[in-house]
Amino acid sequence: MVNDGGPVARVRSALVAAGVGDTVRHFPAGVPTAAAAEALGCDISAITNSLVFDLAGEPLLILASGAARVDTALVARQLGSEKIRRASPHFVLEHTGQEVGGVAPVGHPQRIRTLLDDSLKTKDLLWAGAGDHTTMFSITYKELRRITGALELPVR
Template sequence: MFGVVACGILRGMSNATDTFAARLRELGVAGQVVEFDVELPTAAAAAAELGCDIGAIANSLVFTADDEPLLIVASGAHRVDTRHVARLLGVRRIRRATPEFVLAVTGQPVGGVGPVDHPEPIRTVVDRKLAEYPVVWAGAGRKHAMFPTSFEELVRITGGLPAEVEKS
């Protein structure tokens, strides 16, 4: 289903990446985790390494929504309009989470957060713009690991709400 990228792939996976990959298999995800010899902490860096459109990068961004964790899986081509998403979700305020909060609620570092494999489920919104791409690449819990997936699969594995995250 998904092509494998031949550039910059590491030989073996770390324990954390093995754990993430096992979680993907449990969820029935078709794509496999790919590790790179460079960190890919931004959508631009990931798109450049993968040779794909920046919009095909699925950024897993952690926010607080009325002091509760909120994960927004957004196209790398978008900036999340937090006021718009707050209205959609019926919450008062959405703010970007601190790196410490992100690590505490996801178990993963900023720049490497994946859409799944968190200690507890996180309320999730998935950007509808990702549906424009047959293959999207999402973080795999580390700054140098990603996996290919699809919009539909992201919605399924996260239990996320498909929504426009950037106000038109």
């Protein structure tokens, strides 16, 4: 998929429409979790990774701390499901309109069932991907929960 700025524009629109404002920042190079934390001068645990999983053929978005590894068995038990699988890049793109490594919590073609790592609530400010590999936006935990409609759960 050619990066034409479409996914980032959709994220910006979603943020503005939700009343949180456009806090998207562009970086000259890709910003994986550790590099993003360094570039932003924040702890890696304030980076919010948007991870897409396949739950019986439906997308499940887990917003997890950059310092955490999602325990899929724990999440599956909490949801009353047998298994959650990491989604393929094609599945992620199909359901989010964004490529793996740049998925945002918002700006998808349709609302996705979303879980929010409750460990993130200890941070004053979070940073999340904004639709591609070179952009991120800032938001509070409370606002992120509100605009995504996420269910708060321990994910690790």
